[in-house]
Amino acid sequence: MAIGKESPVPMILDTDTFNEIDDQFALVYALCSPEHWRVAGVTAAPFLNARSDSAGDGMRKSHDEILRILELMGCRGRIPACAGSTRFMEGKRRAVESHAAGFIAEAARRANARGEVLHICAIAALTNVASALLIDPEIRRMIRIIWLGGHRYDMGRNDEFNLRQDVAAAQTVFDSGCELWHLPCLGVVQALRIGREELDRELDGGDRASEYLRSIFHEFLDRRELKDKVLWDISTIASLTVPEAFRFRMLSAPLLHDDMRWELTSGRHRIRVAEHVDRDPVFTDLFRRLRRNAELCGGRHVQNF
Template sequence: MPTFKSLPVDELVRKLEHPGRKVRMVLDTDTFNEIDDQFAVVYALLSSERIELEAFYAAPFYNQMSSSPGDGMEKSYHELLKIRALMQREELPVLRGSTSYLPGSVEPVDSEAVQDLIRRAMDTDPSDPLYVVAIGAITNVASALLLAPEIIHRIVIVWLGGHAFHWPRTDEFNLKQDVHAARIIFDSTAPVVLIPCMGVASHLKTTLSEVREYVKDSGAIGSYLYETYASCRADHFGYSRVIWDLSVIAWLLQPEACPSYLTPSPLISDDLRFIHDPNRHPIRYVSYLDRDRVFQDLFRKLAGKKE
């Protein structure tokens, strides 16, 4: 583990407050992994009143949708290109991320995304941090921290990872793919806003009928999101699906819909449980999400894209 020069506690606490203004942001996403990343990417692109989106980073993932973490990253890269074209935002950089998870606690996996993140962070005034929003395995961000520990003074990390602190275990997909990376994030003393999956982001459910009513007719991107949702399951009778990744964008846009508090940064046990040590530095922990307010905001913004 590199030596991180910790932020003074008052500076850390200040950076963990909601910014309350428009922020510069990069989005790190395993976009091809599931259907929720696509919604989050579009939500961010539709929210220019509060988000100045500077770049997309493709994150690695490995499940039934990929043959390896590197293949997952490559598929996510191409999915980002597709969404960027549908949204007519070809000027935004899309960068390939790490092709594997971290092999250990001190070994980064370098990539063009990692180098771009370091460059953008180093060009950032510490008083106006770059928001690094991550909705997959946090390999790219952890690799950047390992290669350039000083960037902790210039960024705020907003991550969807793990489960709620009251959940029995935290063997959640984003976290368990790269536990080394998750530990680096929590140990680095960087400002971290954590949004858990089960128990918090799990409130963000919608249905095919709702997506048909409020998304389908919203231009080319609405049609794409609808078809993506419709094809995720053969039988949608009585079925709702969590669109987890909207949560991180929602926190930046509507903090009142995402109540949170400061708490000591957790440790992660070998059997994937959060361990709480009151002497650790603080992070911000989102404890609830107002499902209706989040989807109302997304649907209203998509309505502006109607043909």
């Protein structure tokens, strides 16, 4: 399938929503892009950092945050929000069963029965996605995974949050043979940086979702005494809404070692890897959609999907 030619496509957003603030922007962005994305569900991924006491606690907080965003967007109860894994994988072939993993497998089969490919925008550790592949290996040919994680292959470091949280899950996905679009963080997606003034100027819809995004953005910067922030996770949504902003190349899937080191290969299944993201078209599209949503809904919530 050609980039940007299928619209709208069925999609699941797999997200550690409470981990930081990027995921909230990505979820609202997806819901404001109904001509490109048909959101079939949102799955909560585990995470462990200063905002959670355990991987399971992080997943539960993410699930609560998903519900909060769906409420702000006026679609709670209409779009499924599924609880995910309460722990990370303990090995490449050891699935973690969860509502989210089962939901992903079922959604893939439903899409396949309609002649569609289920897109999974994964903006977290790949625990839920890898577990779905292990539980139901046949869905490998029914899905396209768009994953934000790790860093550019030629960089000396690769200790990135989404990757290091569950290396076994990332290894499982990269070894699975499924269609994979990889969006590396440092060296590629880090271009999506935005500061306070630009965000306040552009995020002016006055609706509840926009106000919430503005508030968590400012709170995040204030707490860390920062002037700007990379909105990493919106890259997965923009890969279809603004395909012209991305430059991809096809590569043999790299091997991912236990120490998070990439090893370039030849002869393995080919994946699509982003080499460059043009920030301005992405942010122009994001804020245009948020303003349109506010105008359509009189500052309340999105109406149509």
